Every structure is written in structure tokens, then in C-alpha cells.
Amino acid sequence: MRNVILDIEKVLEKLRFKPSDAKIYSLLLEKGEMRVSEIAKELDLSARFVRDRLKDLSQKGIVKREMVKKGWIGYVYRAENPINVLRKLKSRMIEEIENLEKMLE
Numbered sequence: 001m002r003n004v005i006l007d008i009e010k011v012l013e014k015l016r017f018k019p020s021d022a023k024i025y026s027l028l029l030e031k032g033e034m035r036v037s038e039i040a041k042e043l044d045l046s047a048r049f050v051r052d053r054l055k056d057l058s059q060k061g062i063v064k065r066e067m068v069k070k071g072w073i074g075y076v077y078r079a080e081n082p083i084n085v086l087r088k089l090k091s092r093m094i095e096e097i098e099n100l101e102k103m104l105e
Contacts, residue, residue, distance in 0.1 A: 009022045020043070
């Protein structure tokens with residue numbers, strides 16, 4: 001499984017994902033649900049930076065954010081299914097290529 005996660009990380013970087021975004025997504029795939037502080041600690045990044053990247057990844061549909069109430073109120077993040085993520089990315093790329101083709105006609 002670890003090799004597959006590394007392959008996904010490489011593909012995301014080839015698709016112009018920021019290396020930190022690819023690492024965050026890969027970590028969530030490997031570990032499951034995590035809080036911002038856990039991700040930041042694991043990747044040696046600031047919590048603020050991780051929070052900003054997660055917001056962007058969440059808006060792109062790459063990760064999901066869920067509210068948790070376990071003696072504390074906060075959020076956990078988890079990776080979307082890699083197959084669904086790749087399908088979304090493929091669809092967006094096709095759409096962009098088609099738009100470019102229309103502009104060039």
C-alpha cells in the first residue's frame with residue numbers, strides 16, 4: 001500500500017500539485033483521519049500552513065473536513081478516494097483542453 005501511496009504522490013506532483021499538498025494527501029491516505037496539528041507535526045510544517053493547504057485541497061474536493069465533538073470541538077480531515085480524485089482531475093483537464101481548443105479555432 002505504501003508504494004501505491006508514493007506513486008499517487010508522484011502523479012499529483014506531475015499534475016502540478018504543490019509538493020506539500022501531495023504529501024498532505026498521501027499522509028491522509030496512509031493514516032486516515034487526522035487533525036491539523038497531527039498533520040503539521042508529522043510533516044514538520046506549521047499548523048497555519050497546513051490549515052491553508054487543507055482549505056485549498058478541501059475546495060478542490062481532494063480532502064474532506066468533518067466536525068468532531070469528542071470532549072472538544074474541532075475538525076478532522078481525511079483523503080478522498082484516490083480513484084474519485086483522479087477522475088475529478090481527469091475531468092477538469094479534459095474540460096481545460098476543450099476550452100483551449102475552442103479558443104484556438
